Amino acid sequence: MSSDHLTEMIVFGALFLLVSGMGFVAARWRRPGDMDSLDEWGLGGRSFGGWITWFLLGGDLYTAYTFVAVPALVFGAGAAGFYAVPYTIVMYPIVFLVLIRLWSVSHVHGFVTPADFVRARFGSPTLALAVAVTGIVATMPYIALQLVGIEAVLKSMGVHGHWPIVIAFVVLAAYTYQSGLRAPALIAFVKDVLIYLVVIVAVLYIPTKLGGWGDIFDSAQAKFAKSPAPSDGILLDGTNQLNYAMLALGSALALFLYPHSVTGVLASRNRDVVKRNMAALPAYSLVLGLIALLGLMAIDAGVKPVVTDGKPDTNTVVPLLFDKMFPDWFAGVAFAAVGIGALVPAAIMSIAAANLFTRNIYKEYLRPDATEKQEATVSKLVSLVVKVGAVACILLLDPEFSIDLQLIGGVIILQTLPSVALGLVTRWFHRGALLAGWAAGLAAGLWMLYGIPNPAKGKEHFGGSAYKLSDLGLDTRMTVYVGMLALAVNLAVAVAGTVVCRAARLADGVDATRPDDYLADAGDPKVQPIELAGST
Amino acid sequence: MASTEPGTDRTPPPPPARSDRSRWNWLLAVPAVVPLLTFLYNDDDPRLGGLPAFYWMQFAFIPLGVVCTVLVYRMTRKRG
Numbered sequence: 001m002s003s004d005h006l007t008e009m010i011v012f013g014a015l016f017l018l019v020s021g022m023g024f025v026a027a028r029w030r031r032p033g034d035m036d037s038l039d040e041w042g043l044g045g046r047s048f049g050g051w052i053t054w055f056l057l058g059g060d061l062y063t064a065y066t067f068v069a070v071p072a073l074v075f076g077a078g079a080a081g082f083y084a085v086p087y088t089i090v091m092y093p094i095v096f097l098v099l100i101r102l103w104s105v106s107h108v109h110g111f112v113t114p115a116d117f118v119r120a121r122f123g124s125p126t127l128a129l130a131v132a133v134t135g136i137v138a139t140m141p142y143i144a145l146q147l148v149g150i151e152a153v154l155k156s157m158g159v160h161g162h163w164p165i166v167i168a169f170v171v172l173a174a175y176t177y178q179s180g181l182r183a184p185a186l187i188a189f190v191k192d193v194l195i196y197l198v199v200i201v202a203v204l205y206i207p208t209k210l211g212g213w214g215d216i217f218d219s220a221q222a223k224f225a226k227s228p229a230p231s232d233g234i235l236l237d238g239t240n241q242l243n244y245a246m247l248a249l250g251s252a253l254a255l256f257l258y259p260h261s262v263t264g265v266l267a268s269r270n271r272d273v274v275k276r277n278m279a280a281l282p283a284y285s286l287v288l289g290l291i292a293l294l295g296l297m298a299i300d301a302g303v304k305p306v307v308t309d310g311k312p313d314t315n316t317v318v319p320l321l322f323d324k325m326f327p328d329w330f331a332g333v334a335f336a337a338v339g340i341g342a343l344v345p346a347a348i349m350s351i352a353a354a355n356l357f358t359r360n361i362y363k364e365y366l367r368p369d370a371t372e373k374q375e376a377t378v379s380k381l382v383s384l385v386v387k388v389g390a391v392a393c394i395l396l397l398d399p400e401f402s403i404d405l406q407l408i409g410g411v412i413i414l415q416t417l418p419s420v421a422l423g424l425v426t427r428w429f430h431r432g433a434l435l436a437g438w439a440a441g442l443a444a445g446l447w448m449l450y451g452i453p454n455p456a457k458g459k460e461h462f463g464g465s466a467y468k469l470s471d472l473g474l475d476t477r478m479t480v481y482v483g484m485l486a487l488a489v490n491l492a493v494a495v496a497g498t499v500v501c502r503a504a505r506l507a508d509g510v511d512a513t514r515p516d517d518y519l520a521d522a523g524d525p526k527v528q529p530i531e532l533a534g535s536t
Numbered sequence: 537m538a539s540t541e542p543g544t545d546r547t548p549p550p551p552p553a554r555s556d557r558s559r560w561n562w563l564l565a566v567p568a569v570v571p572l573l574t575f576l577y578n579d580d581d582p583r584l585g586g587l588p589a590f591y592w593m594q595f596a597f598i599p600l601g602v603v604c605t606v607l608v609y610r611m612t613r614k615r616g
Contacts, residue, residue, distance in 0.1 A: 079578075085594045086571035089601045093564035096605060097556060213586025235590050236578050245572040272613075279605040282598050289595055519554040 005157040008323070011332025012157070012339065015194070016168070019187045019340050023175030023347075026182040037372040038112050041180035042355045042379055043267045046107070050276050052185055053268040056348075057277060059188035060264045061255060062088075062284045063142075064149030064342035065406075067195070067291050072314040074295030075303075077232045078224050080240055082292050083248045088285040091252035092278045099256065099278070100271045101424045101518040108517040109527050113352070114262050114420045115360040121423050123509020124431040125364050130438050131416045132360035135259040138413040139353045141405030142258070143386065144393040146342040146349075148315060148402065151394070153335045155306045156319030162395055168343070173387045176347045177380050181267055184347040191344050194337035195287060198322075202297075202334075203290045206325050210300045220296045229456065234296070243466045243479040250483040254414045257421065259352035260345065270522035294318050301325065346390070354382035404462040408449060411465065411483040415441035418494045424518070431509045433497025441490025448482045560611040567601035 027035065035041045048056060066084065073081030102117065111117045114135065119128035147165050154164055175183045207213050217234055224232040231240045255261055268274055298317040301324060306316040322334040358379040363370050370378070393402050419434045451471070454463025466479035501508070517527075570576070577593035584592040 079590060082591065082594065086597065089571045089594075089597050090568045093566075093568040093601060093605055096564055096608070097561060100556065207586075214583065215586070217586065217588055234588060235580060236574055241574040241578060245574055249572055275609045279602055279609055282602050282605075285598050285601075286595070289591075289598070293591070516554070519556060 005159075005323075005328075007328035008157050008332035008335060009159075011329055012153075012336045015190075015333070015336035016339060019190050019343065020171050020175065022186050022190065023172070023179060023183040023343075025179075026175070026186040027179040029179075029182050029186055035180060036376050038355060038358065038375050038379055039110075039372075041376045042112060042351055043263065044181040044185055046267060047269050048185065048267045048273070049269050050273050050280075053264070053273050053277050054280050055188040055192050056181075056185045056267065056344075057261070057264040057281060058284045059184060059191050059341070059344035060260055060348045061281070061345075062288055062341075063146060063345040064338050065142075065145040066288065067338055067341055068149045068152050068315045068318055069145075070288065070292045071295035071298070071318045074292045075298050075317045076295075076314055077229070078220065078234050078296075079236050080231065080244060081295065082289070083244050083251070084292055085285060085289040086245070087248040087251045088288060089282060090248060091255055092281060094252055095256045096275070096278045098421055098424050099265055100274050102262070103265060103268065103271055103274050104520040105424070105513055105517045106266050107522065107526070108520045108524065109513065112266065113259060113356045113359050114257070114416070115356060118419045118423060119360070119364075120512040121427065122419070122429075122431040122434065123511065124435075125360075127419055127431050127435050127438075128360050129364070130435060131419055132356040134412055134416050134438075134442075135257075135356050136353045138409035139259055139349050140386065140389060141393065141402045141409050142260075143346050143349045143353075143390040144402040145406050146346040147390060147394045148399050149342045150339050151399075152313065152315040153319050153338045155308070155313065156316050156323050157335065160308075165394065166391060168339070169346075169387055169391050172343050172347060173350075173384050176350060176383055176387075180380075181263065181348065181351055184344045184351075185267075187340065187347075188344045191337065191340045194333060195341060198330075198334040198337045199287050199290050201330070202294060202322070202325075206294075206297050206301075206321070209325060210297060216293075216296050216300045219300045223299050239477045240466070240479060243481055246481040246484045247465065250414060250481045250487070251410065253417060253421070253487075254410050254483065257413045257416050258349075259356055260349040263348055263352040263355065272521075291318070294321060297321060346387070350383040350386040350390075351379070353386045354379040357382045400457075407462065407465055408446065411445040411449060411486055412442055414483045414487050415445065415490050417487060418491060427511050428498065429494055430498040430501035430506065432501050432506060433494045436497045437490040437492075437494030440493040441486045444489040445482055445486030448485060452482070556612070558608075558612045560608050563604045563608050567597065567604045570600065571597045 030045065030047065039046055070081060070084045105111065105117060109120055113132065115128040115132035118131045119125055150165055150168060207216060210216055221234045224234065231237055236244055265274060295317060298321040301321055303317050303320045303324065305312040305314045319335060319338065322331045326334060358375050362378050363375060367374065415438050418429060418437055422429065448467050449465065450461050452463045452467060453460050457463065465482045467482045467485055469476050469478050469480060571594065577590055579590060580588040582589055
C-alpha cells in the first residue's frame with residue numbers, strides 16, 4: 001500500500017523539513033534585540049507590515065482544518081457547506097472599524113490579549129478572567145482539529161497511526177518555543193504559496209478531467225436527490241436558508257474574537273496595515289470558495305472516504321481527490337500544503353492561548369510582580385503545554401469529541417462579543433451585567449447544543465449547531481445557528497442588567513482608557529513606556 | 537460619542553481632533569449585508585460557465601466586498 005505513495009511521501013517530507021528549518025531560523029528574522037518579552041516573542045515585535053500581516057492572518061484564519069472540513073461538508077450536504085464563503089465576505093466589512101480601534105488602544109496601553117483590553121476598559125479582573133478562560137477553552141479544540149487536518153492527509157497516503165502527528169507537533173512545539181510568532185509568520189509564506197498553487201491547478205485541471213463544471217453540479221445534484229437526508233442539495237431549501245445566513249454571520253462575528261486572530265492583528269505595524277488587510281484578505285475567501293467546490297468534484301469523481309474503525313471519514317475526500325486526479329509528485333505538494341497549513345494556525349493559536357494564561361491568569365492572580373522576561377518564559381512554557389494538550393486530545397479522545405468541542409467553541413467565543421467588540425465601541429455596559437450576560441449566553445448556548453441530535457451519526461447530543469425554531473414554540477421548520485440565539489440571550493441580559501445595576505447604583509469599574517486612545521496610530525505616545533533603560 | 541465632560545483637560549488643544557467617523561463608512565454595510573440575503577442568489581439559473589447562480593453570485597460578492605472596503609479605506613485616509 002504505502003509503496004504506491006512513496007513519491008507523495010518524499011515530496012511531503014521534504015517540504016515539511018524545509019518549513020521546520022525555516023521555523024528555527026525565524027528567531028533571527030527581523031533581528032529582535034532579545035526575545036525576552038511578550039511583545040517580541042508573542043507579537044513579533046508588533047512590527048509586521050502589510051504583506052507579512054496578510055500572509056500571517058491568511059495562514060491564521062484559513063486553517064488546514066477549514067480547507068479539509070469545508071469541502072467535506074459540501075461533499076456531505078451540498079450548498080449548506082458553502083456558508084464559509086459569505087461568512088468570510090461579511091466578516092471584513094463588519095470588523096473593519098472595530099479592529100482599528102482595538103489596534104490603537106492596544107498600541108497605547110501595550111495590551112497583548114483581548115482580555116487585557118477588557119480588564120482596562122471595565123476595570124474588572126473577573127470579567128477579564130472570564131474572557132481569557134473562554135478564549136483558552138475555545139482555542140484548545142481548534143488546535144486539536146489542526147491535527148485532524150494533518151491526519152486526513154496522512155490517511156490518504158496510507159499512513160495510519162498517530163506517531164507522525166506526534167513528531168510533527170514536537171517539531172512545531174520546539175520552533176514555536178524558540179522563535180515565537182516569527183515562526184508561523186515566516187512559514188505562512190510557504191504555506192500560502194503552496195495553497196494558492198494547488199487550488200489554482202485543481203480548479204483548472206480537475207474539471208477538464210471530469211467533463212466540465214456543468215457535469216460536476218449535475219452529478220452532485222443526482223447524488224443528493226437519491227440520499228435520504230432532507231436538506232441536502234446543490235441549493236438551499238426553505239428550512240436551512242435562515243440558518244445559512246445566521247451561521248455565516250455568527251461565524252464572522254466569532255472569528256475575530258478568537259485570541260489567535262487578535263494576536264495576528266496586534267502584531268501589525270500600524271492602523272493602515274490593518275485597514276489594507278481588511279481589503280486584501282478576501283483573496284483567501286476566493287480560495288476557500290474554490291476549495292469548497294472540491295467537495296462537489298469529489299462526488300463527481302466517485303471518491304469514497306477512507307473508513308477507519310467502521311466509520312467513513314469525510315475529511316479525507318479532498319486528499320483522496322488529489323491522490324486520484326494529480327500525478328504523484330503534485331499530490332505530494334498538495335498534501336504538504338494542507339499539512340503545513342495546519343502548522344501555521346496551530347503555532348499562532350498556542351501562542352495566543354499561552355499569552356492569555358500569562359497575562360490574565362499568571363500575572364493577574366499568581367505573580368503580579370512578574371517581569372517582562374518572566375512573562376515571556378511562562379508563555380513559552382505554556383505554549384508547549386497547550387500543544388501537548390492538543391495532541392493528547394487527539395490520542396486519548398475520539399476525534400469526534402474535538403469536533404464537538406470546536407462546535408461549542410464557536411458558540412462560547414461569541415459570548416465575549418459584548419465585552420470585547422461592543423466594549424471597543426461603547427462603555428455603556430456595566431461590568432456586572434456583562435459578566436451575567438456572558439454566563440447566561442454560555443448556559444443557553446450549551447443547553448441548546450446539548451439538545452441537538454444528529455441521527456445520521458447516531459448521536460443524541462451535540463449533533464450540530466442548527467437549532468429548530470419549532471423547539472421554541474414557533475410554527476416554522478426553519479433552523480437558526482445556536483451561537484446567534486445564545487448571543488441574543490447574552491445581550492438581553494447584559495442590557496437589562498446594566499439598567500438594573502445603574503438603577504441600584506452598583507459600583508462600576510474605572511475605565512483606564514480615554515476616547516483618544518482608540519484613534520492613536522504608530523508613533524503616538526504610549527501610556528506605559530516600556531522600561532527600555534532596565535531591560536536592554 | 538463621548539463628548540468631553542465640562543472641565544476635563546481643555547488646556548493642550550490637540551491638533552485637529554481625530555475621528556474615524558465618515559459617511560463613507562456606511563458603504564461597508566453593503567458587503568456586510570448583501571451576502572446574507574439568501575433569496576437573492578438561491579437559484580440554479582442562470583448558470584455561468586456551468587456554475588449555478590448560487591455559486592457564481594456568491595463568488596461575485598468577494599470583489600464587491602473588496603471594492604467597498606478599498607473605497608472606504610481610500611476615502612477616509614488621513615485628511616490633511
